[in-house]
Amino acid sequence: MWLYHYKMPQLNDSFIEKKDFLVKSLGQYADIPADEINLLADIFKSRNIDKGFFFLQQGDHLSTVALICSGLFRVFCTDLLGNERTLAFRRAGQFIAGYSPYIENREIWYSIQALEDAELIFINFSDYLALEKRHPCWTELTKNYMTELYIEKEDRERSLLQEDASTRYLNFKKKYPCYEKNISQYHIASYLGITPVSLSRLRASLKKD
Amino acid sequence: MWLYHYKMPQLNDSFIEKKDFLVKSLGQYADIPADEINLLADIFKSRNIDKGFFFLQQGDHLSTVALICSGLFRVFCTDLLGNERTLAFRRAGQFIAGYSPYIENREIWYSIQALEDAELIFINFSDYLALEKRHPCWTELTKNYMTELYIEKEDRERSLLQEDASTRYLNFKKKYPCYEKNISQYHIASYLGITPVSLSRLRASLKKD
């Protein structure tokens, strides 16, 4: 298990070179007019997070949204016994966030940890909400992004209800072929909802066939 | 298992009396200006669906959104072996929909069935998308509604990953105390992701304590 604690990510000034990547990533979800794009340079900041460190931790009230420019993250929660369950993996081009603003007075119940050294650009949620008030394109973007997240979770629910662990593992490999090399069995198992020992046994039985 | 087939719901002309209920229900998610509200009478239609019949069925491309004015629905999918898995229950004041417009060229993979005689008002998705183009309040509404759905699914994922069947059953009873009387054990079990036989055994072991 990871024993790293929260570490304030390093600020750096390479935002400019990441702006194109941000614009492209935002463009997946909505058309953002040039005027709005020009506002971003002031409010987006650039940071690195080393492997093993956290973007946010369970219990935080911290509210930021970040775009992953490079690196790999896992989103996970921990139960009272310390067992970790991985909800999702996130890679370059995807966003990570704590959604607490949508749930008033509620702590974030998951953590987001870098599995590789990572570069991020991020924005405070309060600044983002101000953008939404300025121009409807940002609401449109949030709507489309939330819809994508929702569909991802719908699919995950179906998988957890309908498939056995073996099928879930095979589908994980199919869906994330590149991930398998970079993610430990411990983390894959916690995504599949089984123990690492079960996953190992499962892999052994698949090899036989 | 239900053997009813799809039945075109009955059209009736009692939309006016349901308009207040619609306005109140929409108001949960966004402020809709009076001008926009006035457009609704033309495009919303009112229908009833009898117990056992479907609002939509797995494989449909049908795209409508409906507000439940009375009655109870379950959203479920069926695997290749015919096993049903219930994704959610929906009651008066909640919306039901097929989201296929968001997933191009993809069939809806779940069915929505009335568990009680139900009254609905509904709108075609294409008409709703036209509203979104007219005024940003509708995009705002969709954004907030999708966020609520997303949070519901996030919670469900955590539950399926982290809790055993017994805990999930107790939490189901806590969350939906009124549902328990109206929903068969078969449907509760399919929501919990276990067989009805398992649920029955589980209930017996809970009674002992």
Place this chain on the structure above:
DNA sequence: GACTGATATTATCATAAGATAATTACTCTT
């Protein structure tokens, strides 16, 4: 190349849930 710590595998046993079938309890209709 040997030591160390982290990961992954394998083995053993215990437990929860699935499959099937038989039984009991309800509900509705006549």
Place this chain on the structure above:
DNA sequence: AAGAGTAATTATCTTATGATAATATCAGTC
């Protein structure tokens, strides 16, 4: 009230996964 059909329980057996511990593999460091 009897019978039919549906829903829920109980019993038996099987299987998948969990818990724990021992071993094996791998990566990094000196």
